[in-house]
Amino acid sequence: MIDSPSLLKIEQLSHRFGDKVAIDRIDWNLDQLGVVGLVGPNGAGKTTLFSLIAGFLRVQGGKIEVLGGAAPGSRSLVSRVAVMPQDAIFARDVSIVDQMLFLRSLDGVTGTTARQEVVAALESVGLADQLDRGAAVLSHGMGKRLGVAQAILGSPELILLDEPTAGLDPANAKQVRQLIRNLARTALVIVSSHNLLELQDLVDEVAVLVDGKMVASGTIDEVTGSARRIELRLGREILPGELQQILDEERVRAVHQDGVQLTVDLDASAKRGLDEALGQLLHRLLKLGVPPHQFREGASLEEAYLRLTGESEQAAAPLDDLAEDDLAEDDLAEDDLDESDAPAAAETSDDR
Amino acid sequence: MAISDRPGGLTALAALNGFFAISCAFPGLQRILSSYRLRAHLDDPEATADRWSRRNLESLIEADVDPQQMELLGILGLVVALLLAVSVWGLLKRNHWAGKWGSTLAAVGMASVSWLAVQVLPLDQLRGVGMDLVRQMFYPLFLLIMVHGIFRKDLRLR
Amino acid sequence: MTGRWQILLHARNFLSHSLRSGSGVAFIVLTVMVGLGCASLVFFPIESEIITAKEYKENAAQGVGTILAVVTLQPGKFSTLIEQIETEELVELAMWGRYLVLDHPVLLSLTVLLLGLLLPVLLQLGSFACIAGDVQHHSIRYLLPRTTRTSLLLGRLLGALILSWTVITCLQGAIVMYLGIVLPLDGWGALIAWGLQTLAALVVLAVPYVALGVLCSTIFRSPMVALMGSVGFILTVPLIAFSSREAWEPLGNLLYLLPWGYAHHLLSPDGTVVVKTVLYCLGHGLIFTVIAVLRLRRADL
Structure with a gap:
């Protein structure tokens, strides 16, 4: 991991959907480039946390500082944060390459340069032969790869990937994992996944969310005790x-x-x-x-x-x-990792 | 995998072409029938018993419309309807020739038939307003812009 | 990347996408069909008159046009109306009638008046999916990391306005051409001049209604609900205003929630009134846009 000042700082973050508490007083501090895994059961709040960091959801309680102190969604973060949302779909009526070119044009890159970058991004996820197709013909796995491709366009400093390898065949999953490792040289990549064996090999750090609470975070050794x-x-x-x-x-x-x-x-x-x-x-x-x-x-x-x-x-x-x-x-008995007893691993992580 | 990535706009355009194919085919048939009635009326004016038909045919004769002109207009109308029908298939299949050039020929044909009708037919036979005006003046132009502009890439030669 | 450049990019993308997705195609064809349907309502009696009284072609057209105009503006018996026009309370109506009917191409005036009533509803078809379409499918999440919410909304609004203005121009152009070629009742000069003026009026009138459509598109997450919301608001405002005015006069001012109460002044003979009305329309559009921006900036997407 490469040192860098305050890439992501979360303090006492809470979020509710009606009566349901989705995120419950989370503290998380990441100040090093690399790959960070975010794991937790379905409904634990992973996607909500991603949405809050990306600025899709308004912060209700607590504080998030992204890339040196900016609030999520602020103008200074435009084109510096990339997100692969879990449930978003691409427009079915516009070709993949045109949609990617539009996204790149929003970064201020157009013409031949943009096209080369888009083709390179699509090649890196194995979609170079689908350039002129509409998103409607893409399978679930291809859609996932397209989501990854748009997230790696340009040079984002913080990349949020929500289950990037879910539904991918082993070869494509391996390709995406390699891509994530490469991205981690210049960016902080936060990956959520249910494939823990995969994460174990991929991530430098990991955080575990349960019922909106972060019950552990730190390096693999710290979390696994x-x-x-x-x-x-x-x-x-x-x-x-x-x-x-x-x-x-x-x-x-x-x-x-x-x-x-x-x-x-x-x-x-x-x-x-x-x-x-x-x-x-x-x-x-x-x-x-x-x-x-x-x-x-x-x-x-x-x-x-x-x-x-x-x-x-x-x-x-x-x-x-x-x-x-x-x-x-x-x-490292279970009781020790209960939030009320301030987990050793989490404490170590917060001190980083 | 989804069945097709055809843009919704192409489907909408195909549906509109189908609608206008029907709206071109019926006047075309009607004009061919009128040309036969006109020919019969010119041969024997007393043979037309129906008062409404007789008035209609006489207004054509007053405007110096001859049966051949009427027949030609009718046939052209049917050809345009056929072109539009072919273009429906072409647009749905994203075929370069049938979709792009079928629509182009149909658009030019629609405008030409409308222009010829204004030149040849008497005013009381033209109701160039409302729906008909859309077809006559607006739709051909709109169709050309769509197939040569918006859907240019979707209808290219594969 | 400047915000202004991004706004233009969003506008271009919206135009292209709405046409490719079919919603733009439906909007254009529906608007033109309904608009020309209005024109046909106005033209039909004239065409009939021309056919049945060719010898009085020029005068008959103007005469029928006058009757039509007066009947449209104030339904009732013609003879009674002529008398009423001379009375004090109908001076303004008479002035309006004479101005629109005698000073300008009659049929175009009437068509534009009818369009002024229908366009507010039709314009919603071009703007209802501006934001709600992307929110519903979460595809807005691909855009937000690369743009600001304000740029996105302003770009989409600009795109919807350009689409609406293009449709209005096509519609007005077709009507003017038809009037000039097939029903040459008023000379081309007067027709074109009045055509441009009425076109400008409709273009200005489009601003607040398109902005309202975009506002509803930011409030509701489903495009269809947004469409129903904006159309419902446009239709219920005058209904509530007129019915509640009977109970309490000031409630009639509800009409000014939308440009219903003053939009007709866009065709006023008084230039100052026209300028004021244009400013009111733009102000109304600005208010809707500001609310939409504030709403989108605070929304969970």
Whole structure:
């Protein structure tokens, strides 16, 4: 991440739709370029937060300062903030290229330069062969890519992408992820997504919204509490006694077995924490005579997300059962992350 | 995938062309029929029994309209109606020839038939106001502007 | 990128988009059809008279025109009206009648008076989707990061005005041409001069009504509701004003919520009155525009 003065500063932001509280006293400070993920269950307030930052919705309570202190939607932010809204549609009666050229002309760029930029943007999302088509013929995924293309036109300093890879095939999703990484060299890119495995690899920081509250924010390690999930495929099923031995290892937080599949949550905190934790785990497995046939990093962020959003009880009950004792002693237990107790991760983030 | 990305304006224009095709076809047929009646009346004035038809035909004779002119106007009207019908298909299919040039020929044809009718027919046979005036003076020009300006890119040769 | 340049871009984009989407096509054709329908109402008796009394062509036309004008302005028996015109209370009406009927091409005057009554409603067809169309489909969210809300609204308003002015000019041009070629009752000179003056009156009259359409388009999020709102307002204001005036005279001033109460002065023989009326119309348009800008700037989009 590259240092830059106050790219986005949110203080005590609240927003209501009638009686429903969509955003509840959020504080968030981002002052470094890079990719920031925004996650949360449906209806958590992600799109509302994006709309408030973009200036689509009027701020009802609290304060937002964008790119050095400007209020959302103010004249000084024109063409410096780009947004890929989740539910907006392009005009069906005008060709894609003409709509993009119009958007670019609003930035003050016209003629051959604008056309080259538009074609380049559409090429970067794999839509170069659809230039003269109307938006009506685009599939859902193509529409998403078009939304991304318009957001990367020009050189915006803050880019808000609301579920940019939802509905994309793996190849296009990978292309868009690469694009986001490239954009992050010169801009702060905030991405909302439900694909946590994808976000884990993509983002530098992450924030978790639940019921309008920001329950955690910071780097992946800060949010996951330095927990790393490892997925292993073993040569045979391990016995209950052997499972307990694994769980007894100092840096093993939780273990879940499904046949020959073993999911282990490791405590990767402290210096060389992951190396030590992996060493302990592999040592124990070799000692038990069950060397792993397959080994990969699992969705640590997903585990943290489920825990933070309170969805873990439905989604991963067996895991919780096995890890109960360990988690009771853990600093990152769910209670600690409740907003009333001021989460450690969020505090770290706010201090950045 | 949506079915088509044809602009709504092209669909609206096609619908209008269809409407005006019908409004050109009926006077065309009526004029062809009138030319036969006129010919019969000139051969034997007593053969026309209906008083209204007789008055109508006599006003044509007073204005020096001959059956060939009437027939020509009728045929031209039908040709224009046919061109408009072809252009409806062309506009819906975004076809360069049928859509763009069919509409162009139809527009020129509509204006020409109207101009010829004003020159040839007596005043009481012309009701160049209201809907008819739209067709005669406004619509051909509007159609030309639309197919050669607004929808130029949509109707280009593919 | 300056705001003025963006306003022009939005205006051009609105014009192009409304024509391509079909709403502009419908607006133009409907307005011209209804407008020429009005013209046909005025012309038809004259055409009939010409056919049945060719020998009295010139005089008959003016005579029928006079009758038509008076009947239009004050329905009732002709003989009674002539007597009434001489009385004090109808001096102004007589002045208006003579001015419009005798001093200028009669049929054009009557057509413009009729258009003045119908255009306010028809103009809403060209402006109702200005903002509401984009708000409904959230496509406005692609524009807002690149432009200010004020530029967007002013650009769309300018686009709607240009579209309306073009339609009015086409309509008026067709009527003047028809009058000059097919019904050559008044010389071309008088026709063109009066045609330009009445065209200017209609162009000015369009400003507040188009601004009202844009205002409704910013208030309501659905284009159809915006259309119903603006048309409903235009039609109910005179109805309420006239009916409530019977109960309490000052309520008649409700008519001035829209230019209904003074728009006819755009055709006044007194130049000062015309200038004042133009300023009133532009002022009305400005008020609607300012409210629309304030509304859009505060709206959740």
